[in-house]
Amino acid sequence: xxxxxxxxxxxxxxxxxxxxxxxxxxxxxxxxxxxxxxxxxxxxxxxxxxxxxxxxxxxxxxxxxxxxxxxxxxxxxxxxxxxxxxxxxxxxxxxxxxxxxxxxxxxxxxx
Amino acid sequence: xxxxxxxxxxxxxxxxxxxxxxxxxxxxxxxxxxxxxxxxxxxxxxxxxxxxxxxxxxxxxxxxxxxxxxxxxxxxxxxxxxxxxxxxxxxxxxxxxxxxxxxxxxxxxxxxx
Numbered sequence: 001x002x003x004x005x006x007x008x009x010x011x012x013x014x015x016x017x018x019x020x021x022x023x024x025x026x027x028x029x030x031x032x033x034x035x036x037x038x039x040x041x042x043x044x045x046x047x048x049x050x051x052x053x054x055x056x057x058x059x060x061x062x063x064x065x066x067x068x069x070x071x072x073x074x075x076x077x078x079x080x081x082x083x084x085x086x087x088x089x090x091x092x093x094x095x096x097x098x099x100x101x102x103x104x105x106x107x108x109x110x111x
Numbered sequence: 112x113x114x115x116x117x118x119x120x121x122x123x124x125x126x127x128x129x130x131x132x133x134x135x136x137x138x139x140x141x142x143x144x145x146x147x148x149x150x151x152x153x154x155x156x157x158x159x160x161x162x163x164x165x166x167x168x169x170x171x172x173x174x175x176x177x178x179x180x181x182x183x184x185x186x187x188x189x190x191x192x193x194x195x196x197x198x199x200x201x202x203x204x205x206x207x208x209x210x211x212x213x214x215x216x217x218x219x220x221x222x223x224x
Binding site: 004031033040041042043045048050058090092094096097098099100101102103104105 | 117119143145152153154156157203209210211212214215216217
């Protein structure tokens with residue numbers, strides 16, 4: 001059974017903190033993605049990676065960076081968390097063009 | 112104009128009803144058209160997809176794509192309370208950064224017993 005896991009379900013951080021969100025997939029997929037999901041705005045792509053150490057900006061990369069040192073792990077970094085980064089963060093992986101497998105999400109609150 | 116438009120609902124129907132969910136899009140380069148289902152407090156999961164125009168049926172679910180109108184639909188027959196979820200349409204291009212999906216905002220569906 002395919003599996004995408006995210007390091008935390010709920011996270012509370014303070015403004016200005018550096019935040020790491022971790023995502024691990026066990027399906028040997030080339031592609032991995034980070035989204036945020038907000039009411040009324042839907043799913044928005046932050047970054048994606050199509051290979052180890054390769055990354056591309058998505059639609060809303062400002063304030064975020066990513067790291068992919070190993071194929072199975074894709075990290076999202078908030079360099080200095082701000083309240084407008086309070087959101088649900090979803091990680092996904094995919095072997096190709098269509099099916100993306102999503103993790104359960106991390107609800108991040110920045111106070 | 113947004114690339115993908117989807118009525119957010121909410122949509123509430125009685126059990127057994129036929130449900131129609133729709134999206135419109137503006138980019139004629141889209142080739143793959145998908146429907147994802149997201150239960151509360153879960154990540155989305157792929158329900159079904161269609162390549163280019165046409166229909167596809169899977170049990171109680173039918174996906175339709177009309178590229179001439181830039182309009183896609185998902186029909187659910189004999190809807191069940193277990194179908195209560197948010198349904199997101201998604202699509203991607205055939206070339207370039209074709210791994211990148213463009214999602215609609217999702218329609219929240221509730222099927223009442």
